[in-house]
Amino acid sequence: QVHMVESGGGLVQAGGSLRLSCAASGRTFSSYAMGWFRRAPGKEREFVAAISWNAGNTYYADSVKGRFTISRDNLKNTVYLQMNSLKPEDTAVYYCAADTHRSYSASYLQDEYDYWGQGTQVTVSS
Numbered sequence: 001q002v003h004m005v006e007s008g009g010g011l012v013q014a015g016g017s018l019r020l021s022c023a024a025s026g027r028t029f030s031s032y033a034m035g036w037f038r039r040a041p042g043k044e045r046e047f048v049a050a051i052s053w054n055a056g057n058t059y060y061a062d063s064v065k066g067r068f069t070i071s072r073d074n075l076k077n078t079v080y081l082q083m084n085s086l087k088p089e090d091t092a093v094y095y096c097a098a099d100t101h102r103s104y105s106a107s108y109l110q111d112e113y114d115y116w117g118q119g120t121q122v123t124v125s126s
Contacts, residue, residue, distance in 0.1 A: 002026040002098045002115040009094060009120030012086055016124070020081040022096030022117055030054070030074035033099040033106035035113055036081045038092035038122075048094070049081060050106030057105050064090075086124045093119040 008020040020036070035050035049070035050059045058070055069082040079096060097113035099106065107113070 002032075002100060004096050004098065004115060004117035006094065006096050006117045006120040009122045011123045011125065014086060014088055014124055014126050016086050017082070017084045018086065018122060020083065020094055020096075020120060020122070022079045022081075024077045024079070024096075024098065026115075027098075027100060029077040031100075031103060033102045034070075034072060034079040035097045035099065035106060035108075036070060036079075036094060037097060037110060037113075038090075038094045039119075040089070040092040043092075045095070045110060047108040047110070050099075050108060051079065052106050053103040059106055059108060061108070083122070086122075088124045088126045091122060091124050093121050095119045 004024045006022045033052050036048040039045040051070045067085045072079040096117045098115040099113045
């Protein structure tokens with residue numbers, strides 16, 4: 001079992017920055033890949049970014065590449081999503097997820113992830 005709690009969401013103006021955190025507990029955090037996904041109002045949940053167990057591999061959706069950075073601190077059992085140059089279209093509920101079957105790479109497919117956080121709201125005003 002893996003339990004995760006996201007934090008760091010909020011309201012920010014376009015062009016601003018936020019850093020999301022996801023604190024995990026349960027299984028050994030350093031042994032599995034992590035991802036961030038988001039669900040915008042009226043849309044399907046979509047992939048944002050993912051990171052392998054040791055941060056050696058990171059992956060991004062084209063829509064956030066160059067603006068968002070995923071990182072992790074295995075000593076703190078936490079994964080982060082630094083979001084810069086935010087746009088109104090980044091408004092969504094952001095979820096972190098754990099893929100406990102994968103270590104050395106990370107997937108963009110939601111079905112590959114077996115544990116999910118409760119989500120944190122990010123709202124970007126224009």
